[in-house]
Amino acid sequence: MTRVSKQTLQEWFAAYTFLFPVLLGWGIFVFLAMVMSFYFSFTTFNLLKPPQWLGIDNYIRVIRHPDFLRYAVPNTLKYVAVVVPIQTVLSLIFAFALDQKLRARDFFRTAFYLPSVTSSVVIGIIFVWLFAPQGVINQLLGLDINWLNNTKTSLPTIMVVNIWSTTGTLMLIFLAGLQDIPSELYEAAAIDGATRIQMFRYVTVPLLRPVIFFVVTLGIIGTFQVFDQIYIMTKGGPLKSTMTWVYLIYFWGWQEVRPDMGRASAAAFLLAVTIFVVTMIQRRFLEGSEA
Amino acid sequence: MAQATVARPVALGGEMPLWDRIKVPVFYALLIAWTLIAVLPYWLTVVYSFMPKTEIFAPPRLWPSPFTLENYRVVLTAFDEFPRWLLNSTLFAISATALRVFFAAMAGYAFARMRFPGRNLLFNLVLGSMMLPGMAMLVPQYWMAVKWFKFVDTIYGLTIVWVSSSFAFGVFMMTQFFKQVPRDLEEAAFIDGAGWFTTFFRVILPLARPALLALGILSFQGSWNEFMLSLILLQTPENFTLPLGLAMFRFQYYAIYSNVLAGSLFNSLPIMIIFFVFQRYFVEGITYTGLKGGA
Numbered sequence: 163m164t165r166v167s168k169q170t171l172q173e174w175f176a177a178y179t180f181l182f183p184v185l186l187g188w189g190i191f192v193f194l195a196m197v198m199s200f201y202f203s204f205t206t207f208n209l210l211k212p213p214q215w216l217g218i219d220n221y222i223r224v225i226r227h228p229d230f231l232r233y234a235v236p237n238t239l240k241y242v243a244v245v246v247p248i249q250t251v252l253s254l255i256f257a258f259a260l261d262q263k264l265r266a267r268d269f270f271r272t273a274f275y276l277p278s279v280t281s282s283v284v285i286g287i288i289f290v291w292l293f294a295p296q297g298v299i300n301q302l303l304g305l306d307i308n309w310l311n312n313t314k315t316s317l318p319t320i321m322v323v324n325i326w327s328t329t330g331t332l333m334l335i336f337l338a339g340l341q342d343i344p345s346e347l348y349e350a351a352a353i354d355g356a357t358r359i360q361m362f363r364y365v366t367v368p369l370l371r372p373v374i375f376f377v378v379t380l381g382i383i384g385t386f387q388v389f390d391q392i393y394i395m396t397k398g399g400p401l402k403s404t405m406t407w408v409y410l411i412y413f414w415g416w417q418e419v420r421p422d423m424g425r426a427s428a429a430a431f432l433l434a435v436t437i438f439v440v441t442m443i444q445r446r447f448l449e450g451s452e453a
Numbered sequence: 454m455a456q457a458t459v460a461r462p463v464a465l466g467g468e469m470p471l472w473d474r475i476k477v478p479v480f481y482a483l484l485i486a487w488t489l490i491a492v493l494p495y496w497l498t499v500v501y502s503f504m505p506k507t508e509i510f511a512p513p514r515l516w517p518s519p520f521t522l523e524n525y526r527v528v529l530t531a532f533d534e535f536p537r538w539l540l541n542s543t544l545f546a547i548s549a550t551a552l553r554v555f556f557a558a559m560a561g562y563a564f565a566r567m568r569f570p571g572r573n574l575l576f577n578l579v580l581g582s583m584m585l586p587g588m589a590m591l592v593p594q595y596w597m598a599v600k601w602f603k604f605v606d607t608i609y610g611l612t613i614v615w616v617s618s619s620f621a622f623g624v625f626m627m628t629q630f631f632k633q634v635p636r637d638l639e640e641a642a643f644i645d646g647a648g649w650f651t652t653f654f655r656v657i658l659p660l661a662r663p664a665l666l667a668l669g670i671l672s673f674q675g676s677w678n679e680f681m682l683s684l685i686l687l688q689t690p691e692n693f694t695l696p697l698g699l700a701m702f703r704f705q706y707y708a709i710y711s712n713v714l715a716g717s718l719f720n721s722l723p724i725m726i727i728f729f730v731f732q733r734y735f736v737e738g739i740t741y742t743g744l745k746g747g748a
Contacts, residue, residue: 170568176649177569183552184560184624185575187617191594192582198593209599256487259480272732273488276495279728279735281678283696284717287703288494291501291710296510298497330491358472387586390680394700408588415592416685423592430589437586 202427213424224428233402234410234429237317241388241406242440245321246381253329253377257336271337274330282327286394289323310396313403320391320404328384332377339373340366375448379441386437407433495721498714506711524715532716534690538698539719542677545608545615545694549676552616553623554669558661560620561627562653566639576628583621587681590618595685606688615682619675623668630664631657667734670727674735677724695720 178185204220205213216223224230256274260267277285292298293309300306309319343366351361389408392398398405398413405413407429415426501509502524503517528535563569564576594614595605604610638660642652658665683697690701699720702713728735 173567173649174569177563177567177572180559180563180567180649180653181575183556184579184620187556187613188579188582188620190597191614191617192585192590192621193578195590195593195597196582196585198596199589202592202596209596255483259483262477262480264477264480264484270484270488272729273492275728275735276725277491279674279724280495280721281680281696281724283678283680283699283703284720287699287713287717288498290703291509291714292494292497294510298513301513326490326494329487383584383586387588389588393680393684394703408586411588411591415595423596427589427592430586430592434586434589438584441584 199427199431202424203431204424204428206422206424208421208423216424220424220428221432224425224432227425229402229405229410229413230429233405234407237403237405238386238388238407241317241321241324242382242385244318245324245385246378248321249325249329249332249381250374250377252325253332254336254374256329256333257340260333260337261340271334274333276330277327278331280327282390283394285323285327286391289319290395293319311400313401316396316400316403320388320395323391323395324385324388328381332381335377335380336370336373339370343369371448375445378444378448382440382444383437386433386440498718502711502715502718504711506709509710509714524711527709527712528716528719532702534693534698535716535719537691538693538695541608541693542695542720545612545679546673546677548609549612549616550669550672552612553619553672554665556616557620557623557668558627558658558665559653560624561629562631562657564624564628565631567649579621579624583625587618591681591685594618594682598686605686606692608692608694611683611686611694614686615676615679618682619672623672626668627661627664630661634660663734666731670731670734673727674724678720 202213204215204217206216206220207213260270264270290310294300295306295308295311299309307315309315347365347369348361351365356364387408388406389412392404392406392409393412396404398409411426411429411433414429415421415423496515497513500514500517501511503520503522504511505519505521505523508519564572598605598610598614602610602613604613634657638656639652642656647655678696679694680696680700683694684700687693687697690698693701699713699717702716706713
């Protein structure tokens with residue numbers, strides 16, 4: 163039997179006192195919420211109707227639902243598949259350019275980051291106006307497209323807005339990563355006669371791999387959950403062409419005449435699992451390509 | 454150019470000098486192009502918010518003509534709720550920032566420095582919850598707000614739920630920070646007979662100012678701009694935050710979009726001022742957890 167000293171007990175007490183507010187808040191609104199969410203996902207209910215157990219059938223109802231299968235999932239996957247690579251490559255290029263010893267670096271960095279501090283609502287409001295039929299963008303391009311009201315252009319337009327708003331943040335992360343690479347490594351490579359392309363391939367890319375992983379992970383988690391811009395710009399329309407996974411969850415849980423929060427929870431759980439799996443595959447992929 | 458060619462051994466290959474010659478102009482062109490793309494939408498918003506509402510689709514210009522302050526006057530006087538939204542947003546952002554930073558710092562310190570049963574399990578659980586999409590918790594959070602705590606449609610309810618859901622990131626960031634603070638100062642305090650609480654408040658918190666500021670700024674930005682949780686939890690217009698009110702504006706006053714643009718600048722301006730003043734901390738906050746934390 164071990165005796166716990168008074169000092170140790172004091173430390174335990176102090177630790178749990180320090181942790182108390184976080185454990186209370188996080189414990190209720192994250193941990194318990196997640197457990198409840200799991201339970202809810204097997205039921206059907208709303209505020210007026212107590213949860214009624216449906217079991218795995220609830221998931222089958224979600225997966226078979228035409229809005230889920232035909233609109234929410236394909237739209238979201240398209241969105242992720244287009245936005246993540248483009249914003250990653252763009253931000254890497256800009257970070258690379260800013261990492262050169264150019265004049266006015268700080269100015270460029272500030273300008274690039276501006277969209278990232280703006281609220282998604284304001285961004286949505288601005289772009290609804292810019293992309294309006296008689297808006298600035300059509301006037302500048304000499305076109306007459308109803309960008310947000312056309313089933314072919316609505317989702318791509320929202321993709322463009324999202325790339326515009328996140329590239330700055332990701333660029334900052336890449337820039338910090340590039341600046342962390344010791345310059346001696348480049349000098350050593352130069353002495354060994356490496357070309358600039360070889361340096362990029364064998365010094366920059368391998369050392370930047372954890373940062374690339376981080377940026378792509380952030381991108382995946384963020385794009386799978388696209389909601390704010392959809393709500394502000396199109397509300398899922400026209401004809402569900404911008405209906406995404408999270409927008410559908412919101413629609414089922416809060417917007418329908420008879421909301422079904424159980425069905426919304428099941429869709430949310432499927433989303434959490436999907437994001438987790440995609441992130442893991444991505445990690446395997448990025449680690450697997452180790453030079 | 455001659456200098457550059459002399460300095461570089463021939464072994465580098467023939468394609469290099471060309472790239473060296475065009476590199477700087479190419480980079481500048483890229484940077485300037487994206488700067489225009491990033492800044493112009495804001496500038497146009499400012500310009501058209503100072504123009505009469507009939508000119509909202511007038512050909513693009515870089516300066517407001519004809520100039521008017523009418524939109525701002527209308528937003529501040531004709532919409533009774535607008536000042537309320539500003540007040541609600543300010544209350545929410547300030548209290549959410551203060552609570553999150555203070556409590557996250559306390560928890561981060563405990564995780565970084567103290568030994569206690571359950572430490573690793575708790576830390577990993579909190580850390581792991583960062584991976585969860587916020588959406589997955591929204592239904593239970595709403596349910597609790599309505600059925601248990603009865604604080605749906607209040608700013609303090611929104612604050613409690615937002616702060617609680619965003620603890621994980623803050624705790625992680627503060628833990629990483631405290632882990633790399635040298636122990637000397639604390640040890641001196643302990644030798645002087647100070648306990649955990651005195652040491653934390655007198656020695657550690659003052660030392661942690663940069664990290665607290667970085668987290669504080671990220672928190673202010675996050676809560677000031679927050680939308681989805683407000684949309685779910687707030688119901689009557691007089692309790693709305695500014696982003697939520699603006700979202701309503703956008704749909705109800707589509708015909709007077711100049712007013713909507715003017716209103717939206719009230720949301721952007723404070724955060725931009727803070728960004729310009731505390732730029733360094735924005736950068737630190739973002740890069741800190743991402744890199745030094747080692748994903």
